[in-house]
Amino acid sequence: MKCDDNCETQLISPQQSQLVYRAMQNGLSRREALKLLGIGGLAAAGLGSLPGIPGAYAGETGDGTPRKGGSIRVAAHSSSTMDTLDPALGDTAIDYVRAFTFYNGLTQFDEKLTPQPCLAESFETTDNGGRWVFTLRQGVTFHSGKSLTPQDVVFSLMRHKDPDTGSKVMSMAEQIDSVRAIDDRRVEINLVSPNIELPSILAVSHMMIVAEGTSDFASGNGTGPFVCQQFTPGVRSVALRNDNYWREGGGPWLDRIEMVGISDESARINALLSGDVQLINSVSGRNAGRIEQSQGSAIKSVNSGNYTDLVMRVDQQPTSAPEFREAMKYLFDRDQILRVALRGYGEVANDQPVAPGTPYYFDGLAQREYDPDRAASLLKKAGLDGARVPLVVSPAASYSEEMGQFLQQSASRAGLQLALNRVPADGYWSNHWMKHPLGFGNINPRPTANILLSQFFLSSAPWNESGWHNEKFDQLLIASRSEPDAATRRQMYADMQTLIHDEGGIGIPVFLSDIDGYDTRLGGMQRTVPLGGLMAYMFPEFVWWKG
């Protein structure tokens, strides 16, 4: 088996797709170019992305043909002295963007969240996910001039397992048993237990490949599309186009990208509207209208799978009663939350954590509607009607204050008194999250459904938010990691989502959209990767300046 799910659609090789792309560059239309290969019929089969060159079709988006040149400034919502160019330590959007600016991973997500070859030219597993072989691309050099070798990959991946690194993905890296070079081009990765989704894990920003033995990351010495000219934590970074970039026939286009952090949202929007920056992230639904109404700037809203969820601890009173938990899920007026709190920038969710539009989303579950009467009878059954229960909300969990207020109102209709307990954002995650019977959490998008479910729903997971234990779920999750048949795997994910929807201790009312604002002279912004704003942090390679 080769390249995960992609086998089903990967009918042409990266080399062929490059051929198609070059032909198009020379003035052929896509259809003509495909005819060149005698596979014109494929165009009808939804050829969304050609393997090997993500974003190759950027030229078709109405932004004209990409061209080289231009310099932009980007403002992210958060930047502090903790900013880092060490991919393993990345903590905020600006860190992730810089990781994708200066480095590459072995794999890279396309617009369907399928991992495509990147620094690895190809990859395969010999035993359904236990042992993997990645073949490295030839002729790739770091910005320092050093060639990419298997030793760099061994170093980059194994350092996550060392507690002294302080890696943000240490728990994910624990499944890696060993990484070793087979010869001067191939790397073997052995996992503790099989995981068919390893290529997706290697596509996240933390897993970028750094040069062997690097201890000071301040120079951003990677193989990525841009070279780091300047980096001052908490102030700014300047990236210049890497003209020796290994990928042919695509970006990077821009001459220069300057990145700064502007924590104040209205200051960030003002900077965009006044033309001081050309791209910003983290715009709230409340302010998106200001950008839409302006001349020369636009918003891009991406459903990323980010959610704020009601956490009901199954090991504490009164949330241990299944009827209580079900009642709370019926008390969400999801349409109202979407319309009023999010101003429509989101999507109604159904207490299942896998977002629509991502692989493995199960659409067969009936939508749970707002039903205070049903909630009232469930509460009565649990002997909890008329009870007074504290509900912890905080600005740390986005929109939890608004959601708490709506819940409070609908709960009173069902004969339940919710006492809102507002706590500050500072220290929320270490002191309040998962510690109260009834509170809120906020879960950022995860690259694969398996990571999401493993980190937040597996009985033994440290962030099993509600303390939920379900043996059947655990078995399904472990088994799905080594299930070679895609249809069977899909069914397993459907069963797991049904279990969470029916019995789980969390309520997910809506998925939140990530909203970016950009100068309309920035080309290529149509590309969407449903993992987060700023093109899932990967925009630098794919955008150009129309001037």
Place this chain on the structure above:
Amino acid sequence: MRHTLAVLVLSRLASSLVTLFLVSLVIFAITALLPGDTAQQILGQFATPEQVAALRVQLGLDHPALIRYWHWLSGFVTGDLGQSASNGVPVAQLLAARLPNSLILAAVTTAISVPLALVMGMVAAMRRGGTTDRVLNLVTLSMVALPEFLVATLAVLLFAVKLGWLPALSYVANVESFTDFLKIYTMPVLTLCFVLVAQMARMTRAALIDQLDSAYVEMARLKGVPPMRRVLRHALPNAVGPIANAVALSLSYLIGGVIIVETIFNYPGIAGLMVDAVSNRDLALVQACAMLFCGAYLLLVMLADLCAILSNPRLRNR
């Protein structure tokens, strides 16, 4: 006289040291009381207890609080400000990158606001009760009442977004010509002047009026001394004490308290550094910033007192 002045300066310096020591203790205690520690802040929402424990050992957070304080203090006394826990960069280097920005902003603002405030205060005092005084009174009162975030935001909306004359952000790195300098500093300085001028002008007016009401000025007036000379030669030297104190307070605010202006204009100054440090529980950096602000405050107040003494013959010759 020299002797008494030296004694005064020395005793003030000694008491400043004690104050700094006490402040460092208080800051340490408060930082320790904040929920969460550096390790938790660095690792964020999704840290496992093992990771936090490992990082705590690495950062030396597993030692008792008193020992950690002693480590910091013994380093500080020998001039070693320590390392920032959140990114491993020496604190001195972080301060060196930001302090010049804060000092430039403070210097430009001072150069504009102090003369302006003094003139406004003097004119208001001389025209007491007249239309000029009333107008100035109204203006300064409204300036005091307007919060600086409002002034800054309105200025950005008007000059940057609507008119497009000035950049919405301050990039100190891009200053290449005097025009750049003007573009970058106009709005932050304007905003800060709004707050400071009003306070200083009102203090100047009050201090001068106090003197103008006194018997010796009355005497000067009866002798036929012209109004300008009465104010500048007779009243002003006696009002220097309170005015100098008002100026000192405003300046100490400029060094550490301009967080709102730094945030809105994205100006990389030292107040933002301290806010970062507190939210990251970065003790060495918090302490260094606190010592800096506190030291600057004590120094400025001492200078103001010296001004008052030197300008007052009665105190000077005592």
